[in-house]
Amino acid sequence: MNGPRRIIVRGQARPAPEALLIGASAGGVEALLRLLVDLPGDYGLPIVCLLHVPDSRDSLLAELLARRLALPAKEAEDKERLRAGVVYVAPAGYHLSIERDHSFSLSREEPRHFSRPSIDILFESAADAYGAGLAAALLTGANEDGAAGLLAVQRAGGLTLVQSPAEAQVPTMPEAALALLQPDFLLPLAAMHSLLAELDAPSC
Structure with missing residues (x-):
């Protein structure tokens, strides 16, 4: 197949995602499990998950996901390159960014929206690194972190997904x-799960 792979979204051809990001806060663990639990072990995209956790507490999310998912799950490490078919979790107490070479960078800069890790910082850095080859989803949560980051993803040409507020915990x-942008998809979790499963296919 010549040229970069493309997908069909609502009748329009666009670059196929090279990475998937998911941001959430309150209620996010349950939402993440519902989204990812049935994805196949040969899923073709790296998945980066960021949930707000207190600095003082180690996140057990990677361990939980590793037990429940067909995909391997681990905490993201500084300078680690993203690999297809791996679920990465942002570690507690650090901002997580993605560099132009598609590697992770950890930092201890000041919190944004009272959050470290910050969804905005992850999404904005990934939009710069992947451009139109990025898909990002924003789920349930109790503050505004992630909205500006999702707008950055959209402006870079990436695919944007938002959980239906009526369903969010x-x-x-x-x-x-939704106050900042009109996402490509506004979906309940069951429909979003179906879409994520299709992002690794030739069309969706």
Whole structure:
């Protein structure tokens, strides 16, 4: 097949995603499990998950996901390159960024929206690194972190997904995104799961 792979979204051809990001806060663990639990072990995209956790507490999310998913799951490490078919979790107490060479960078800069890690920082850095080859989803949460980052993804040409606020355990985060942009998809989790499964296919 010549040229970069493309997908069909709502009748329009666009670059196929090279990476998938998911941001969430309050209610996010349950939402993440519902999204990812049935994805196949040969899923072709790296998946980077960022949930707000207190600095003082180690995140057990990677361990939980590793037990429940067909895909391997681990905490992202500084300078580590993203690999297809791996679920990465942002570690507690650090901002997680993605560099132009598609490697992770950890930093201890000041919190943004009272959050470290910050979804905005992850999404904005990944938009710069991947451009139109990025898909990003914003789920349930209790603050506005992630809205500006999702707008950056959209402006870079990436695919944007927002959980329906009516279904979200805490609707503040998806509502903040909808106040800034019209996402490509506004979906309940079951429909979003189906879409994520199709992103690795020739068309969706």
